[in-house]
Amino acid sequence: MKALAINGSHRKGKNTAALLALVLEELARGGVDTELLEVSDLHIDFCRSCNRCLRKTECSIRDDDMPMVGRKMLAADAIIIGSPVYFSNVTSRLKLFMDRTRWMHMAENLLDGKLGAALTCAGLRNGGQEITQLILERFLQGHGLRVVEARNPHAGVFNLGPMATLFEAFDGSAIHWKTGALQDALAVQTCRTLGQNLLRLLREGQARATAADA
Ligand SMILES: Cc1cc2nc3c(=O)[nH]c(=O)nc-3n(C[C@H](O)[C@H](O)[C@H](O)COP(=O)(O)O)c2cc1C
Structure with missing residues (x-):
């Protein structure tokens, strides 16, 4: 089983x-192969909107890092x-x-059925984490991934993914x-819960596949 994280x-x-890394740590603990890709390491050109992907499962740009990233996404069982x-x-x-x-989604939904998850980190307390989280989850759903919740026993029915904040406190004149x-601490706990939820669902999927083969 493979999990790919993209930062x-x-x-x-x-x-x-x-x-x-916290999410991946939980997965690796359960024997999943994990990899973290940093987009800041990658050379990615703009989409040219040539629309080749409307007819074929391919992108017309082949000389940047996206073909390599696409192969890794297709090989992964879970994408975070x-x-x-x-x-x-x-x-x-x-x-x-x-x-x-887009080429993995238009002519055919090549990522359909994989597990997906998202997390965000903002400076401010109400800095736009929820909007950003929903944008990422919507992206994953658009590709047909099953978005895994980070339902956290310490946070009631809260079911969006981990949303961290760097804001600590306001003392009346300065932000700390x-x-x-x-x-x-809540974001850390939620990342771990998300990793554990992903692991459980990956294992259930693997057990179903083994039973179907038997
Ligand atoms: C261009 C830019 C825009 C940002 N906009 C927001 C924002 O809308 N709300 C917010 O809370 N923080 C904002 N931040 C702060 C980042 O979300 C914050 O520093 C984040 O934790 C950085 O993550 P990193 O350490 O993984 O790079 C912004 C930072 C940059 C550089």
């Missing part, structure tokens, strides 16, 4: 990467996407990536910041 941050290895919040939205690099996945997203 949309323009900063490799920072807050969003740390949150994705993380984005920092930029103006209540995903980052521009991640949006480039999202647009360039956390030193990083890993200080957001």
